[in-house]
Amino acid sequence: MINTNRNDSRSKLFNSIKFLSDNLNDNSWLGLLLIDIRDFKTINRAYGYECGDKLLQHVAEILKENSKNPKLVFELGNDEFAIIVPHLKGPNFISLSANRIAEALKVPFIYDQQKILISVNIGASATNLASDHDLLVLVTEHSLSEAKSQNLPFHIADIKTELFGHSDLSLLNDFKTALHENELELYYQPKININNPNTSQAEALLRWKHPTRGMIPPDQFLPLCARLGLNIELTQWVLNTALRHQKAWPNAATPSIAINVSADIIDSPELPHIIENALNIWGTDPDKLTIEITESAIIGDKESGFNNLKKVQNLGVRISIDDFGTGYSSLAYFKHIPANEIKIDRSFIDNMTNDSADRRIVELIVSLAKSFELSIVAEGIETLEQLALVKLLNCDFAQGYYLSRPIPYDEYIAWTAGQ
Incomplete structure (x- = not known):
């Protein structure tokens, strides 16, 4: 089961990112995906909280099925998830992970014989530097904000050219x-x-x-x-x-x-x-x-x-x-x-x-x-x-x-x- 306590899950996310980034090798990149379920509150109002809970379970199962390590899937809030993607061969490979998750979530959720389409926004970024583990989260959060503001299924941020400059880090x-x-x-x-x-x-x-x-x-x-x-x-x-x-x-x-x-x-x-x-x-x-x-x-x-x-x-x-x-x-x-x-x-x-x-x-x-x-x-x-x-x-x-x-x-x- 995914931990449903927001703060506890978020702390585990940060600890996992730090541990994995500390153990990066020369040819490996560490990626992060932040997934936000669009209109989740509307679904709760329209179908009830029981439907909302089952929808979250459904999304969690899909994310775990499409992650190489289900333990690296985290629930951060009522409608937000995170996935750490380790051992990438390069920064561009995070886009493949984001696309795979977006496609997997297109499968309708069935509740009380009704089909509910799941729509998400995904923010993504990757790094190959252990010192960037804090910046990785900030940049990915900004990437998710861009995806939501532009109504994109996913947005990939380049950690080296993102808005967060040296002074912010x-x-x-x-x-x-x-x-x-x-x-x-x-x-x-x-x-x-x-x-x-x-x-x-x-x-x-x-x-x-x-x-x-x-x-x-x-x-x-x-x-x-x-x-x-x-x-x-x-x-x-x-x-x-x-x-x-x-x-x-x-x-x-x-x-x-x-x-x-x-x-x-x-x-x-x-x-x-x-x-x-x-x-x-x-x-x-x-x-x-x-x-x-x-x-x-x-x-x-x-x-x-x-x-x-x-x-x-x-x-x-x-x-x-x-x-x-x-x-x-x-x-x-x-x-x-x-x-x-x-x-x-x-x-x-x-x-x-x-x-x-x-x-x-x-x-x-x-x-x-x-x-x-x-x-x-x-x-x-x-x-x-x-x-x-x-x-x-x-x-x-x-x-x-x-x-x-x-x-x-x-x-x-x-x-x-x-x-």
Whole structure:
């Protein structure tokens, strides 16, 4: 069976690519195919989820039958697969593999006596250099994007002339070094209890000061982390660093700390274990730790995401839903949401002092959250007027540049001492 856990399967894909690339000989090329099933969501809606599950099984069987090594076939998501193609005689041979897979998938899938045509987009690339194993994934992902945008059955990318230049590959390698050699840093942004300013809470935010490029924005290096399959490893680093800082706090008012968890690992079975292990290592009170996830992350994979978050909650750890109000969630979803706190998205906070519609949305979210006994954080507070209004609307916490920007650990200690 193909592993259906996205993060676990993706990690195995990266590990397999690295192992095979490390063992390339002078006359051998390593190829990668990324396969995306077109209109899979439409098939699910039209025929039901049982049909969708059987279709995925059907595709998996075809891919394994047409791969020289079925163990090199990976399911990366609800409608995405990957195949590693080792021992190619040259870069052009990857096109033969892509064409063979595209042809094999043209066989109609029969469900309930109905023929369903399978349409796919395939991205492909190949390398003969061990040092290119990370770039191989990036280039193949770009190739798949090209195939999808141009509606092609497959698109072959040349790893030597692709859009990813030397500087991008250098940044990729530099990030791996930064993570493995502890060159990253956590900044902290206070979360102020509106009714009790002496209560200390903060959100831990990742920062990377590159030795030659200066500060690299998270929206540049976090996608690299995801593509490298390092989200679990990065989460472990952030979690242990935050709890180490918390344990070393110089006074009795130890802050409650929130860390962000990537949507890619919400359904990973490793997540509850790494959280439990970190709590045990640092002797942390679980109630002093909050895991923040985006609303859209659990809406995208509700069943497995909810179950995993319930396991985290059962450890005594708090769950906060970030960017709330932007995920288009239903009331049925909200009824079962595994959370202790919601953070109202700053897009509603920005204009609520001038826009009555945004103010009414905030009022509705607060009312709904209060009925389910959830704490409410208003994020993106940048003015005194906004702070006064969220207090009037009965929000519990406030966070934003008006109160404090994210600051290094030592500065945050000094900031709390001055409160």
